Amino acid sequence: MTENDPLLHILLIEDDEDDYLITRDLLHDSSPVSTRLDWVDSYQEGITSLETGRYAVALVDLSLGPDSGIDLIQEARERRITTPFILLTGQGDEELDARAVELGAADYLVKGAVDGHTLIRSIRYAIDRAMATESLANSEAHYRLLFESNPAPMCLMAPDSLVLVSMNEAARSLYGYGEDNIEGLSLKDLRVPGHEPVRLSSEGILLREGGVLERHWRSDGHEMIVEMMSNSMTINHRPLQVLMLTDITSQVENSRQLRLFKRSIESSSNGILIADAQQDDLPTIYVNRAFEKITGFSAEEAIGRNCRFLQGNDFDLSNEQGLSEIRRALKKKTEVSTVLRNYRKDGTPFWNDLYISPIFDEGGEITHYIGVQNDISDRKSAEHELAFNVSHDVLTGLPNRNLLEDRLSQACQLSQRYSRTVALLFIDLDGFKLINDSLGHRLGDQLLIEVGRRLKALVRSGDTVARISGDEFIVLLPDLAQAEDAILVVENVIHEIARPYHLDHKTIHLTASVGISTTDGSIEKPMALLQQSDLAMYRAKQQGRSTYQWYSQEFNEEASYRVALRNDLQDAIDQEQLSVYYQPLVDARTGKTRNIEALVRWQHPTRGLISPGDFIPLAEDTGQIIALGEWVLRQACRDMVHLHSRGFRYCSVSVNVSPVQLRKEGFIHTVTDALKASGLRPESLELEVVESAVLLDTDLVINTLHAIRELGVHIAIDDFGTGFSSLSYIKLLPANKIKIDHSFIKDVIENRSDAAITQGVISMAHHLGLEVVAEGVETEAHATYLRKNQCDLLQGFAFARPMPFDDLLTFLNNQVSANTPQAGSNEEQEQGRTLLLLDDEENILRALTRVLRRDGYRILATTSVKEAFSLLASNQVQVIVSDQRMPEMSGTDFLSEVKAIHPGTVRIVLSGYTDLKSVTDAINEGAIYKFLTKPWDDQQIREHIQQAFLYHRATVG
Numbered sequence: 001m002t003e004n005d006p007l008l009h010i011l012l013i014e015d016d017e018d019d020y021l022i023t024r025d026l027l028h029d030s031s032p033v034s035t036r037l038d039w040v041d042s043y044q045e046g047i048t049s050l051e052t053g054r055y056a057v058a059l060v061d062l063s064l065g066p067d068s069g070i071d072l073i074q075e076a077r078e079r080r081i082t083t084p085f086i087l088l089t090g091q092g093d094e095e096l097d098a099r100a101v102e103l104g105a106a107d108y109l110v111k112g113a114v115d116g117h118t119l120i121r122s123i124r125y126a127i128d129r130a131m132a133t134e135s136l137a138n139s140e141a142h143y144r145l146l147f148e149s150n151p152a153p154m155c156l157m158a159p160d161s162l163v164l165v166s167m168n169e170a171a172r173s174l175y176g177y178g179e180d181n182i183e184g185l186s187l188k189d190l191r192v193p194g195h196e197p198v199r200l201s202s203e204g205i206l207l208r209e210g211g212v213l214e215r216h217w218r219s220d221g222h223e224m225i226v227e228m229m230s231n232s233m234t235i236n237h238r239p240l241q242v243l244m245l246t247d248i249t250s251q252v253e254n255s256r257q258l259r260l261f262k263r264s265i266e267s268s269s270n271g272i273l274i275a276d277a278q279q280d281d282l283p284t285i286y287v288n289r290a291f292e293k294i295t296g297f298s299a300e301e302a303i304g305r306n307c308r309f310l311q312g313n314d315f316d317l318s319n320e321q322g323l324s325e326i327r328r329a330l331k332k333k334t335e336v337s338t339v340l341r342n343y344r345k346d347g348t349p350f351w352n353d354l355y356i357s358p359i360f361d362e363g364g365e366i367t368h369y370i371g372v373q374n375d376i377s378d379r380k381s382a383e384h385e386l387a388f389n390v391s392h393d394v395l396t397g398l399p400n401r402n403l404l405e406d407r408l409s410q411a412c413q414l415s416q417r418y419s420r421t422v423a424l425l426f427i428d429l430d431g432f433k434l435i436n437d438s439l440g441h442r443l444g445d446q447l448l449i450e451v452g453r454r455l456k457a458l459v460r461s462g463d464t465v466a467r468i469s470g471d472e473f474i475v476l477l478p479d480l481a482q483a484e485d486a487i488l489v490v491e492n493v494i495h496e497i498a499r500p501y502h503l504d505h506k507t508i509h510l511t512a513s514v515g516i517s518t519t520d521g522s523i524e525k526p527m528a529l530l531q532q533s534d535l536a537m538y539r540a541k542q543q544g545r546s547t548y549q550w551y552s553q554e555f556n557e558e559a560s561y562r563v564a565l566r567n568d569l570q571d572a573i574d575q576e577q578l579s580v581y582y583q584p585l586v587d588a589r590t591g592k593t594r595n596i597e598a599l600v601r602w603q604h605p606t607r608g609l610i611s612p613g614d615f616i617p618l619a620e621d622t623g624q625i626i627a628l629g630e631w632v633l634r635q636a637c638r639d640m641v642h643l644h645s646r647g648f649r650y651c652s653v654s655v656n657v658s659p660v661q662l663r664k665e666g667f668i669h670t671v672t673d674a675l676k677a678s679g680l681r682p683e684s685l686e687l688e689v690v691e692s693a694v695l696l697d698t699d700l701v702i703n704t705l706h707a708i709r710e711l712g713v714h715i716a717i718d719d720f721g722t723g724f725s726s727l728s729y730i731k732l733l734p735a736n737k738i739k740i741d742h743s744f745i746k747d748v749i750e751n752r753s754d755a756a757i758t759q760g761v762i763s764m765a766h767h768l769g770l771e772v773v774a775e776g777v778e779t780e781a782h783a784t785y786l787r788k789n790q791c792d793l794l795q796g797f798a799f800a801r802p803m804p805f806d807d808l809l810t811f812l813n814n815q816v817s818a819n820t821p822q823a824g825s826n827e828e829q830e831q832g833r834t835l836l837l838l839d840d841e842e843n844i845l846r847a848l849t850r851v852l853r854r855d856g857y858r859i860l861a862t863t864s865v866k867e868a869f870s871l872l873a874s875n876q877v878q879v880i881v882s883d884q885r886m887p888e889m890s891g892t893d894f895l896s897e898v899k900a901i902h903p904g905t906v907r908i909v910l911s912g913y914t915d916l917k918s919v920t921d922a923i924n925e926g927a928i929y930k931f932l933t934k935p936w937d938d939q940q941i942r943e944h945i946q947q948a949f950l951y952h953r954a955t956v957g
């Protein structure tokens with residue numbers, strides 16, 4: 001009831017009509033507001049009216065017939081009827097009064113004792129109280145609703161006992177409890193023991209004012225971290241604590257992770273930069289320490305600037321690709337990884353391996369960019385170096401085989417298109433290994449660098465100079481008009497390389513052998529040119545070095561042959577297709593065999609007998625010589641023991657030893673093993689080594705030879721004169737014997753140089769206390785000549801060819817029984833009156849012989865210069881008469897040669913033709929004693945010859 005709503009609805013539940021009328025009148029008379037009084041006279045009607053109507057107040061008679069007004073009030077309350085009640089009764093009763101108030105009745109009036117004002121005041125009080133109660137109930141319900149349905153977990157807790165008086169739904173669901181099982185639950189039950197509440201989170205979480213961080217159990221046993229705020233309040237006179245609980249477990253976890261990330265970022269060795277994506281020009285908002293270290297820019301200098309300041313001021317083409325990748329990624333809002341060349345604060349560039357990633361907010365907007373940078377300058381330079389090394393030779397910086405291959409293929413394509421010629425020069429330095437070994441590798445390297453530099457200086461810009469291995473250089477000439485144009489370059493190459501090198505205060509001389517191959521570009525496999533030029537170079541080497549050779553198909557076939565031979569040789573060694581032949585070396589004075597040379601033979605199953613001259617160099621190249629040489633040595637020792645047992649104990653055996661064997665560690669053991677296994681005495685073994693064996697690893701070889709000598713084994717220097725014949729080395733070599741190479745012996749009787757060398761070697765060797773062997777003695781004339789010149793031993797076809805062991809036995813047996821006479825011991829020779837006549841006309845010879853025979857000379861006559869030399873070699877000739885005009889050579893020239901080889905002879909020219917100059921020269925040189933003319937006078941010529949013999953006797957004796 002308000003002032004604006006003056007109509008007051010009142011219900012009267014009264015079984016007495018009079019009382020109704022009295023009440024109506026009282027109300028009518030006393031109420032300041034208009035009232036409407038509805039009257040029902042029974043309990044039931046009363047309930048019904050209360051439920052259906054809206055009454056400001058109900059007046060209830062205590063006694064309703066059989067029913068009680070008290071019961072009605074009770075039922076109404078049970079039916080949640082909130083209408084205020086005033087109980088009317090016939091008499092005052094305190095107990096009743098208390099009971100009515102207890103049931104919620106607003107007042108208790110005694111009928112008959114009530115006047116209008118009292119009734120109205122009671123009604124107004126009942127209405128006010130009801131309104132107050134309703135408003136309180138409403139507000140309580142509101143608060144309860146607010147508490148219960150609050151999404152924030154809350155509890156009401158008794159501060160002393162910590163018992164949770166109430167837990168709202170959010171709290172229950174947070175802790176996993178139902179409405180019915182929270183009774184008696186206390187905060188102590190929720191707390192995980194051993195975790196004290198903390199005020200300021202060590203976890204780095206910013207707590208609210210008054211908040212504490214606690215670790216609580218959930219009903220399922222899981223732990224969680226809650227932030228707890230508490231407020232004290234009094235509810236219904238009861239002091240309580242309102243707890244507001246927030247599950248911050250994930251926040252703590254996130255915070256932990258964030259701190260981890262932060263620490264990682266700060267301590268990362270990668271530079272990290274964060275830019276604000278929502279501000280213009282993406283300013284930097286964070287850089288870590290590594291960024292500062294890498295770039296040299298401090299955080300203060302970097303923050304606020306776009307990170308392009310790292311790109312320096314100048315346009316850098318190398319960054320173009322990386323920058324466009326970044327632009328593309330920014331546009332597409334994706335991450336990007338690229339490499340940029342950036343600049344440090346001091347201006348030095350560095351390679352920045354950059355990864356940029358956008359950071360999105362929940363709405364999908366990019367808020368930041370994070371850039372992770374890695375200084376890969378070292379890696380880049382290593383990569384660069386690696387890439388360079390893949391295509392270049394590290395020592396000289398020249399292109400290597402890989403790059404050469406590329407350039408060669410390109411050259412072939414272009415030359416075919418433009419009809420040009422490609423030439424490849426394969427340059428191998430002669431004897432470089434020796435220089436390298438003797439001068440040291442450091443100097444060797446410098447030499448190679450210098451050679452590369454000289455070659456580069458020689459060629460045009462489009463040409464390529466490459467180094468493909470040790471001392472092998474290639475010059476690729478891709479653009480020649482014709483193949484012959486390569487010659488000019490080759491000649492320059494040979495000339496340039498031969499110029500002296502001044503390194504480390506030393507002057508070094510070097511030569512090169514060059515192989516040339518060419519193509520018009522149509523060659524199927526361009527690298528085949530390399531093989532071809534290699535073969536040609538090999539041939540150039542064989543032909544005396546410091547020269548060049550063109551490739552030909554013939555070389556190719558030879559190379560294939562060598563490859564096949566190499567494979568077959570292995571089979572030969574494994575399957576014992578090899579055998580040893582023996583060639584006797586005879587004593588020049590006695591003619592008796594003193595020594596036997598073991599020479600390996602290879603009976604190839606399809607190619608027949610292969611000369612060692614063909615397969616020994618190959619075996620040396622491949623290393624097969626080690627096994628092969630050992631086999632020969634063992635076989636020769638065994639055969640020699642056999643030979644000794646057949647009575648030829650005076651014979652020793654010579655075995656050829658390759659320089660490769662001598663340099664191999666353990667060679668001394670090989671020798672001692674062979675001796676031990678066979679039982680041969682060391683003195684019966686001789687090893688033949690070529691003088692060039694000491695050129696490499698000199699000390700090692702010389703020491704090995706000394707050790708072998710100490711065993712008692714003999715050493716012979718083979719092929720003497722063909723190598724560099726350094727007298728200082730010979731002095732060092734512990735040799736017993738020198739074998740003059742057959743190349744000197746071949747022409748020794750007619751070539752004054754060979755004769756001089758042979759005589760010189762014999763003399764030198766004897767002075768050094770060494771024996772001398774002449775190899776390749778093919779004729780008796782050679783043998784006689786060598787004997788005359790005090791050669792000690794002779795070896796050659798004149799005595800015996802190399803033969804199998806059985807034939808050797810026969811040969812030696814025959815030799816014993818034949819007791820070989822010495823050549824050239826006839827009477828005339830002893831008398832010293834031998835005359836040699838040389839004229840290309842037979843009739844002249846006959847006529848002369850007829851005239852001079854009368855004087856008792858031993859006359860040797862020949863029409864050939866060659867035979868004349870031979871006769872001179874094998875006979876003791878005192879006087880020579882030679883024609884002047886002969887097809888092979890002039891008489892004066894012949895006699896000049898004879899003077900050099902047989903200086904003790906008296907030489908006469910007999911000629912019908914007078915070439916005054918040559919005769920005069922010959923006389924002046926002392927080559928001829930007299931010049932006689934044709935036709936001759938018989939008597940006169942006889943006198944001249946007699947005088948010549950007298951002259952010989954007088955001068956030579």
Ligand SMILES: Nc1nc2c(ncn2[C@@H]2O[C@H](COP(=O)(O)O[C@H]3[C@@H](O)[C@H](n4cnc5c(=O)[nH]c(N)nc54)O[C@@H]3COP(=O)(O)O)[C@@H](O)[C@H]2O)c(=O)[nH]1
Binds near residue numbers: 611778
């Ligand atoms: N490391 C080894 N080298 C060996 C071995 N066996 C042989 N060889 C070397 O091979 C080269 C060729 O040898 P070969 O064909 O056997 O020729 C030898 C003789 O047959 C030959 N010779 C002998 N007398 C004459 C002759 O009067 N005229 C002539 N034209 N040739 C003749 O000379 C070769 C012997 O030479 P050398 O050894 O220098 O005394 C040759 O270099 C052999 O050394 C082996 O087992 N291991």
